[in-house]
Structures are given as C-alpha cells and as structure tokens.
Amino acid sequence: GGNKDAKLNIGDSFNQIFPSVAMDPTGRVVFVAWTDLRYNNTDRAAIFGRVSTDSGDTFGTERRISEFYRSSYNALPSVAVSLDGRTVYAAWESNRGHPVNNDIYFGTSLDTNHRPEGVRFQFGSLVQNEFNISFAWEMTHIADFAYYEVHFSTQQGFTPSPSTLYTRIYDQSQTSVMIEGLTPNTTYYATVIVVDTEGLASTNNPLIEARTLKINIPPRLQQRIPDLTFHEDQGDGIGLLNLTGYFWDDYFLGYNYSLYYKVDPPFERQGNITAIVRNNGFGPLVDFSQREANWYGTERFRIIAYDLGKDGVQSGDDLSASSNWFNVTVLPTNDAPVIIEVQDMLGNIRRVTGDEITFAGDVGAQQDSEYELIVRGEDVDGDPITYTVNTTKVTVTPDLEHPTTIVHLSFTPRDEDVGVFLFTLNASDPTGDYDLLQFNITVKNRNDPPHFTEVAGQPLPPNRTVVLEGVEGEPLWFTVKGDDPDIRFGDVLELSSSFSRFYISQIDARTFNVSFTPTNDDALSGTVSADLFLKDKFKTEAVGGPVHVIITVLNKNEPPVIVSPPTAIAVMDMEPPASSGTFNVNESVRFTVEISDPDGDAVTVVWDFGDNSSEEGFTVEHTYRKMGRYIVNITYSDGTVSLYTTMIIRISSDGDDDNDGLWDALEMKFFGDLSHGPDEDFDGDGYTNRDEIGIHLKLTPTSALNEDYWDPTDRKSNPEYVGGDNKPSDNRTGINKGLVIGVISIAIVASVIAGVALFLRARMRKREEEEEKALEKIELKTKEEIEERRRIYGDEIRVGEILKPEGTAVAEEEIDLEGVIYHEAEDEVSIHDLPSLEKKERGEEGLGWVSAAGPVFDEAAPGPYFGEAMELESVEVDEESGVVDWSEVKEEEIEEKVKPEDLLPEGVSADEIEVEVPEEPPISPPTAIAVMDMEPP
Numbered sequence: 001g002g003n004k005d006a007k008l009n010i011g012d013s014f015n016q017i018f019p020s021v022a023m024d025p026t027g028r029v030v031f032v033a034w035t036d037l038r039y040n041n042t043d044r045a046a047i048f049g050r051v052s053t054d055s056g057d058t059f060g061t062e063r064r065i066s067e068f069y070r071s072s073y074n075a076l077p078s079v080a081v082s083l084d085g086r087t088v089y090a091a092w093e094s095n096r097g098h099p100v101n102n103d104i105y106f107g108t109s110l111d112t113n114h115r116p117e118g119v120r121f122q123f124g125s126l127v128q129n130e131f132n133i134s135f136a137w138e139m140t141h142i143a144d145f146a147y148y149e150v151h152f153s154t155q156q157g158f159t160p161s162p163s164t165l166y167t168r169i170y171d172q173s174q175t176s177v178m179i180e181g182l183t184p185n186t187t188y189y190a191t192v193i194v195v196d197t198e199g200l201a202s203t204n205n206p207l208i209e210a211r212t213l214k215i216n217i218p219p220r221l222q223q224r225i226p227d228l229t230f231h232e233d234q235g236d237g238i239g240l241l242n243l244t245g246y247f248w249d250d251y252f253l254g255y256n257y258s259l260y261y262k263v264d265p266p267f268e269r270q271g272n273i274t275a276i277v278r279n280n281g282f283g284p285l286v287d288f289s290q291r292e293a294n295w296y297g298t299e300r301f302r303i304i305a306y307d308l309g310k311d312g313v314q315s316g317d318d319l320s321a322s323s324n325w326f327n328v329t330v331l332p333t334n335d336a337p338v339i340i341e342v343q344d345m346l347g348n349i350r351r352v353t354g355d356e357i358t359f360a361g362d363v364g365a366q367q368d369s370e371y372e373l374i375v376r377g378e379d380v381d382g383d384p385i386t387y388t389v390n391t392t393k394v395t396v397t398p399d400l401e402h403p404t405t406i407v408h409l410s411f412t413p414r415d416e417d418v419g420v421f422l423f424t425l426n427a428s429d430p431t432g433d434y435d436l437l438q439f440n441i442t443v444k445n446r447n448d449p450p451h452f453t454e455v456a457g458q459p460l461p462p463n464r465t466v467v468l469e470g471v472e473g474e475p476l477w478f479t480v481k482g483d484d485p486d487i488r489f490g491d492v493l494e495l496s497s498s499f500s501r502f503y504i505s506q507i508d509a510r511t512f513n514v515s516f517t518p519t520n521d522d523a524l525s526g527t528v529s530a531d532l533f534l535k536d537k538f539k540t541e542a543v544g545g546p547v548h549v550i551i552t553v554l555n556k557n558e559p560p561v562i563v564s565p566p567t568a569i570a571v572m573d574m575e576p577p578a579s580s581g582t583f584n585v586n587e588s589v590r591f592t593v594e595i596s597d598p599d600g601d602a603v604t605v606v607w608d609f610g611d612n613s614s615e616e617g618f619t620v621e622h623t624y625r626k627m628g629r630y631i632v633n634i635t636y637s638d639g640t641v642s643l644y645t646t647m648i649i650r651i652s653s654d655g656d657d658d659n660d661g662l663w664d665a666l667e668m669k670f671f672g673d674l675s676h677g678p679d680e681d682f683d684g685d686g687y688t689n690r691d692e693i694g695i696h697l698k699l700t701p702t703s704a705l706n707e708d709y710w711d712p713t714d715r716k717s718n719p720e721y722v723g724g725d726n727k728p729s730d731n732r733t734g735i736n737k738g739l740v741i742g743v744i745s746i747a748i749v750a751s752v753i754a755g756v757a758l759f760l761r762a763r764m765r766k767r768e769e770e771e772e773k774a775l776e777k778i779e780l781k782t783k784e785e786i787e788e789r790r791r792i793y794g795d796e797i798r799v800g801e802i803l804k805p806e807g808t809a810v811a812e813e814e815i816d817l818e819g820v821i822y823h824e825a826e827d828e829v830s831i832h833d834l835p836s837l838e839k840k841e842r843g844e845e846g847l848g849w850v851s852a853a854g855p856v857f858d859e860a861a862p863g864p865y866f867g868e869a870m871e872l873e874s875v876e877v878d879e880e881s882g883v884v885d886w887s888e889v890k891e892e893e894i895e896e897k898v899k900p901e902d903l904l905p906e907g908v909s910a911d912e913i914e915v916e917v918p919e920e921p922p923i924s925p926p927t928a929i930a931v932m933d934m935e936p937p
Helices: 487-488 522-523 665-668 689-693 726-733 737-793 836-840
Strands: 018-023 031-034 044-054 074-081 088-094 103-109 133-136 145-153 165-169 176-181 186-194 209-211 228-231 260-264 275-282 285-288 297-306 320-321 326-331 339-343 349-351 356-359 373-380 386-387 396-398 406-411 419-428 435-445 451-457 465-471 476-483 493-497 504-506 511-516 526-535 549-554 561-570 581-584 589-598 604-608 613-617 619-623 629-635 640-651 802-803 822-826 828-833 914-916
Touching: 018 088, 031 088, 044 074, 044 088, 133 186, 133 209, 145 176, 165 176, 176 186, 260 275, 260 285, 275 297, 285 511, 339 419, 339 435, 373 419, 373 435, 386 396, 386 522, 451 526, 451 549, 465 476, 476 493, 476 526, 493 504, 493 511, 522 526, 522 549, 561 581, 561 629, 561 640, 589 604, 589 629, 613 619, 665 689
Parallel strands: 018 074, 228 326, 356 435, 465 549, 581 640
Antiparallel strands: 018 031, 031 044, 074 088, 088 103, 133 176, 145 165, 145 186, 186 209, 260 297, 275 285, 297 320, 297 326, 339 349, 339 373, 373 406, 386 419, 396 406, 419 435, 451 476, 476 511, 493 526, 504 511, 526 549, 561 589, 589 619, 604 613, 604 629, 629 640, 802 828, 802 914, 822 828
16 A cells, blocks of 8 residues: 655656665654756766655655765765654765765754855956946855846846846856846946745845946057167167057047057068067057167158957957058167187187187197287278287287288297286277287197206306305305296206215205315315206206306314324433333433324424423423423424323432432431431541442442442541542452451441342332322322313313303313413413423412413413412503513402303303314323333333
8 A cells, every 4th residue: 555656856867866765763754865866967966855744655845965066976875764753864975076085974954944145256257348247156055056046237226126137047056147238338236146945035145346348449649650760789779669648548548558559560571670569667668679780771660559449358359540650760880890700820710709719739839839820800880900919928910911800919928828828809990999809828838948046145157157165174055046937837956966975955946955065185175166967857957057166175274193102212222212201310311202284284393391491393302400200291283273292201310319419228228318418427537428429439229239339427438448549449359458357347247238238129119119109199180180171171172272152161160270271362262281290399389371362471470270269450461572460460368269250251151162172183192111121111
C-alpha cells in the first residue's frame, strides 16, 4: 500500500543520484536528500532534499541544502530526523571548487524562512557610453535563491517598482547586466534585489550611479604651427615643438587631456629628419633629429591630433584633426675632425673605435729601435687637420700626398720608455674643434750594458783611473757604484777585480764595498794597482770598460827587532859572549847586540852602562872602575819608536869585594873581618897591610892555601925580615938568614893555613849563595813590577809606548812603580823606565821624565813617587832647551795623595786613555856564566 515510485526531483534533464532517507521514531516525518546535477555547467553537483509529514504520501517543495559555489562538487549526502520530527539534519562531502581536496559539511533545517541579504557591487565594473551602462556585483550564496531583480531610474532616491524593473535573472551565478537605450549625457541610478523561493526580497540594496556619455565630435586646430630650425649634430631638436595650445577637444573641453598625436609622414616614411611625439609633465612634445650625422637641410611635417572616441581608448571610432604643413630645417654647424684609422709597422690598418688604441706584441716597439705609425683622420666639413702630440719624444710628420688628413708618428723608445709608453694625439681643425686618441704602445726591453757611476764617493773621472791612499796594516774601504737601466727588469750587477786581495761585497743593487789591507810589501813597493770590472747577469761589460784603481800605500813604521840579544865579553877573553856575566874592575868589556828594522830604517843603539856613562853603537866597549852589580839599559830606536832591553853585569876585584886593595880572604884569615884598611900596620913591623897582603902583589884568591903572602899580624913576617927583592916567592925559594925560621914557621902554620883556607872557601861559597838569593829577590820584584804594570796598563804595555785618550785607564790606581812613570804631552802620555835600583845605588831618589813632545826633565829631578803626599806648583820651562828649573818647585805635604788620574791631560778622563802597543821584538832571555867555566850559560 502507500505511495509507490513517487518522483521527488524536478526536471528530467539532469541526473539525481546518491539518495539518502531518514524518518522520526513515529514514522510520520520522512526526509529524503540526494546529489543533484542540474547545475552541472556551473555548480557541477548540489545537495537537494524534500520533507514528508504524512509518512511519505506527499512531499513538500524541494529545497537546496548545499550553498552555491562555482565548480564545486557536493555529493553523498547522509540525513537524519530529530525525535520530535521538527528538524532534519544533512551531512555531505564537498570540494568547494578545489580540484583535489574534499571536506565534510553539515546543515540543519530552520523553523522559519529569513530574508536574503542584498548584493555588493564589484569595484570598477561600471562602464558608461552614450546610450547604455553596464555593471557587475558579487554572487549571493543563499540556498533558497529564486532570482535577481535589476531596477534603474533617473531619480536618485527612487523606490523599486514594476515601473523601475529592467529585468529578472534566475541564474544565481549571472552577476552582471547592461542597461541599454538610455539618453546620452544623462545620470542614472540602479540597484539589484535578491528574491528567495518563498518570495522574500532583500531590502538593504545599494545604488550605483552612472552617467551616459555625450555624443563625440572631432577635435579642432586652434593655431598654425610655425616653421622650425635646429642645428646639425647639436641635439637641440629634442623637444623642439610643444603641442599644448595648438588643438582643442570640445568633448572634454580641454587641449590635451583626451588627445593623442601622430606625425605625418610617419616615422618609417620620414627622410633625413625624424620626428617623434612624447608626453611629459609639460605637455606633448615633438623631438626632431637627424637620421644621419653631418646632414643638414629642410623637410615638411604636419601633426594629427586624435580623441579617444566613445570608448575612451585608442580605437577605430577615434576622431582627429590635422595641423598645417610646416618646415623643419637643420642648420649646418662645424664638425670636429675624427681620427679614423691607424696603420702599424707591419702594415695592418686598424679602425679607431674608441678614445684609445693599443699596440703590443709583434706590433709593439723595441727599445732603441725606431718605431712609426701612420694615422688618417677625416673632417666632414673638408677642413684641414692639424696633428699634435703631448710629448717631445714623438715626431709628427704630415704625409707628403695627403698632408691635411694623414700624419706619420715616429719615435725611438729609450730605457725609461720600456713597458707601456703612453701619448695622446690631438687632431684639430681651424676652428679649434678636435678629436683625441690615446696610444698605448708596449716597448720591449733590450739588454743595456751597465756603467760605473761613482768610485770612493767621487764621480768617475774621464780617464777612468781612481787614485786612493792607504796605510800599511790599516784596512782600506771604498765604495763602487754602478747602474743599469735593466735593473728594474730583474737585471743584476756583478763587480770583480783583477787583484785577488780585494774583498768585494754587495751592499744593494747598485752599490758594492771593496776592502783591502795593505801589507809591508805593498808599502815597500809604494803602490797597488787593480782593474775593477762591472758586468750584468748576461756578462755584458760596463760601458767604457773597467776602472783602474791605483792605491798609494803609505808606510806604517814597524819598530826595530832584536835579532840576537845583547851580549858581553871581556875584551881579552877567548870565551864566547853571554847575555850577562861577571867581570873585573878595570877590565875592558865588549858589548854587542844585533838589531834589524823591517822598514829598513836606520837603527841607533845607546848603551846605558849603569854607572852614569853611556855609548852609542851596535858594538861598544866599556871599563867599569868600581865593583858592583850593574843593570845595562840598551835603548834602540828607528827614529820613530824607541824600545829598550836590559842585561845585568857584575864587576868584582877578583878577591877584593870591599875595594880596599887587600885580599878579602887574607883579611878574614888574619883579622877575622874586613874592617882593617890597607894603610894600617896591624903588627907594627913597619909594613902596611897593603905591603903584606895587598892586591898589587898579584895574588889569586887561592893564595890563602899557597901562602903567597906575609902575615900582617906577625912582625917577623914581612919583606924586610925575610929579605930578598920584597917578593913573597923569595920567601919560598931563596936561602937567607931567616930560612930556618921561615921553614919552621911554615911548618907550624901549615896546618893552620889549611884550616883557614877551608874556612875562607866555605865563607866565599856562603857569600855567593847570598848574592844569588839577593839576585833572585831582585828578579822576583822585577816580575812583580811587570805584573803590576800589566794590570794597570794592559798586557802589552812597554816602556816608551804611547797612551792615547781612548786607551786603558790608569785612574784610581795608586802604586809605586819603582821608577816606571808616565809623562803627559798634549794629548799623549809616554811611559819611561829608569831603573830604580840603579838610581838608589847612586843615591838619586828623583825620577827621570822622558817625552818625545814635551819638556826634558833633569834625570835627578825631585819628582814624586806614585802614592807620595806632595803638591807640585807650576814650574818654569826654558823654551829653547825645554829644561825645567826644579829650583822653583816647592814640596809641601797635603792631606790627599797624588793619584795617577791627577797627572792626566786637561779634558781627558782616565776612561779615554788608549794604549798603542808595538809588537815586542823577540829576544833571548838573559844568561850567566862564570868567565873561567866551560859550562854552558
């Protein structure tokens, strides 16, 4: 029973698919929904439904459930009915126009219908013409849409009514309309009303205002355009014509606001003059220019003005007006010349395309080789061209055949041009107009020979010979400077010499240092010559060849040298000479020394024998008159340097050391000491001690053993008592009246004499040992003095040498040098030694002062010892003799002692004293030998 096969959808033209049905618990309310394809062309698929309240016997009006979206797909609805049957529910899937993604949407039924909202007009959609207007709005999305109503009126506040209705639109997606048949130049007001399926209409409907256009009429020319002129190639034709004021547009009541312009003839058919219209803030302008440079003449133009027609855009309905034909004239002007092309050394012609041109590689230049380019210019006015360059190195020569257009540029690059040589060519006409072209020419380097510039701080002389001066033994330095233009390209200078003893070192790229120390042989020869050779790394010799250097070597004095040490020998002896020895009083001693001078200077030798006598010569003889120990000073000099050595000589009387004329051995034998004098008659026999034991008897020290004497203590032992010729030998060999007594006496005292002889020999041995010990003490003290001297003045200081201000200081030293003192003369101090022992033996306490440049002091002058508390007042010095008058010198004790630094020259500190020490000549050490001995010394 019931309703069967009831058709629920409307229409047969579309597909309705995917139905869904639901009912309330009572079964009275039935709700059916389906996918409806009736709007397939726009909406593709929508969800519709119908409700039955009588268990499906009848159904109400179908309702659209899904909202309208263009190109959206809504399908597969699912429905339900509430328990009270008053509300139905639906859910479905929809892509809302998205090509891929689907979403689930849900909707419920309402108890009452709502009035739809009004539309919103689309901005900019209004189009106006003389007889119609058109506009558009946004689509409404209500589900119960029925249609749109379009109303219009000339009254602004009109009420929509059947009289104002223009049309109904049932397609919900059609959202634009054109109202036609209107009156031109009239204002209209329009609106759109939305109506739903139950007839409810929107009330909040906006108005749109539009005015139809006037009927268009063409623009008109207001005034003629005059003839125009501009200058050739000056660009003053740009913006030459301003069209403002020449045309009027009645449609817009203005000049330019709705007009556009064209030039006749058009651009593609224009001749030598082109004209283009452009707009800027000051109105439409026409730009005139030459199609080709250097052209001048006259051509005709006119301007056509167009309006925008009824559609307001440039189209076929636009109306126009033309101006008069007017002349545009290009006035001629002077044209600057133009440098067109350049021909290089290989004949290649290059077109000039910019403001500079470069020549390198095969077409570049070579140092010191002539280079030439040929340049051609052009002046369209036919003016002659004058060419100049900005350097004097380039010669400009006009071409013989075309002197006004072609020029020859030639130059010979030098060292300073190697690299990129730049110069600028100026091509000018008589009016002063010009064209510039910069030439960049690569100049290849060619190896240049080096050259000397300076030797020893002086420019090279024309004869290429440099004379210098050196001193024997002193290093000589001088600089040699050269140059080579190729040094900046990596070339290197080399300096060599023909003289192997020149040491050459390089200071910088152009400077060398040459050092050389002359020898004694160089000084003897006088000069040293050498050639200096300067080359580059390619072994190219210097311009002009080598430089000849001549060095004059000055001799530096060498002190004389002892070849054989000084020796002494008794003149009558046959023994070999020795460096020391013992000789007798009144015995002639020959002194000899062998000395040579490396410089060949004459050497003088002065022997100071220690007894206030001296003699000059290499070999001298001297006789000592007193016994004693003498220190012989041998001073030898070459005239510049004085040196000395010493030797020790002992003088004895062969048994009479106390020099009283008596034999010491016999004095000790008979008297027990040496206190009895020679003229004393000890035994009262009428004979003096000299008569009985005197030296004149020619006895020997061994006489005490041989009894060759008379007893000075025995009255009977004397020459008279014995008899004969007063000789002791008579006492032994003659026969006289005392013979028996003599024999007895001899026999008695024989044993006594033997004991005394032994005693005397032992005593003499002891005396010799004491002398040897005394000598050792003297030698030890001498060594100590030498060591003390070295400590103060340095290891090499010797007597006679010079102390200069920068040498070893003697400040703050206070010692007694036992005769070794110093003397200041100007800025030098000389050391001299007068043996203190000798002076003490002579009782001379003063010191001797010797200087090569200063006053000569008396040897016995009362000068102070170092450390002695004295004050020396100023003294008078004789200018001729240089001798000091010591009688004016007063001695006075003061609190402070004289110190060595007190004797330094004024203005010279002890720290500034320098000692120049000549080499000490080699000598053999002193030796000693007994004259009668055969042992080696």
